[in-house]
Amino acid sequence: xxxxxxxxxxxxxxxxxxxxxxxxxxxxxxxxxxxxxxxxxxxxxxxxxxxxxxxxxxxxxxxxxxxxxxxxxxxxxxxxxxxxxxxxxxxxxxxxxxxxxxxxxxxxxxxxxxxxxxxxxxxxxxxxxxxxxxxxxxxxxxxxxxxxxxxxxxxxxxxxxxxxxxxxxxxxx
Numbered sequence: 001x002x003x004x005x006x007x008x009x010x011x012x013x014x015x016x017x018x019x020x021x022x023x024x025x026x027x028x029x030x031x032x033x034x035x036x037x038x039x040x041x042x043x044x045x046x047x048x049x050x051x052x053x054x055x056x057x058x059x060x061x062x063x064x065x066x067x068x069x070x071x072x073x074x075x076x077x078x079x080x081x082x083x084x085x086x087x088x089x090x091x092x093x094x095x096x097x098x099x100x101x102x103x104x105x106x107x108x109x110x111x112x113x114x115x116x117x118x119x120x121x122x123x124x125x126x127x128x129x130x131x132x133x134x135x136x137x138x139x140x141x142x143x144x145x146x147x148x149x150x151x152x153x154x155x156x157x158x159x160x161x162x163x164x165x166x167x168x169x170x171x172x173x
Contacts, residue, residue: 020164021157027110028153030145031068033118034125040067045128049136051078070134071124075146078139086150094151106155113156120145 026032031040047063047070054060065074080086094100108116127141128134 017161020160024157024160025153027113028117028149028156029071030117030121030124030149031071033114034121036125037067040071040125041069043067043128044132045070046133047074047078048133049078049139051075051136051139053078053081067128067132067134075134075139075142076150079143079146087154090147090151090154094147099148100151100155105152106159108156117149120149 034040037043043066045065045067047065048060050056050058050060063074076083076086080089099105123145124142127138129138
């Protein structure tokens with residue numbers, strides 16, 4: 001990634017920031033490292049779980065989606081009521097783990113990040129039930145991966161942005 005966010009201005013800086021956030025997030029989503037079935041986009045699934053947002057008295061509803069979209073946002077929406085609440089979840093959970101505080105966890109190259117993410121893909125992929133109904137059992141198996149990937153992506157994005165905006169050198173145009 002090119003570290004010239006600070007050198008851009010106005011809309012260019014906003015667009016560069018959006019791209020950086022999107023790219024760092026995407027490289028940590030396990031199905032972005034899988035070629036089969038178009039990264040899971042070609043696999044129709046039924047998201048049918050209580051998750052952590054549905055109490056024991058509520059009835060879960062069926063959400064027809066595809067496997068990739070379930071990982072992009074469906075599972076997250078079953079864990080927390082809103083995206084900001086996931087930050088609270090990570091601050092109270094994964095970010096307190098030994099792995100999160102390991103020196104260099106926020107480092108590495110984008111190739112390193114992609115290979116690390118791909119190493120988690122078999123659990124995500126092979127854990128999918130044969131009937132393609134993503135239920136609470138599936139969520140229980142993959143939730144540590146979901147938490148970890150969102151947490152480590154946040155740490156790496158923070159480091160990338162800190163480095164990008166601390167640069168004093170702007171290329172000559």
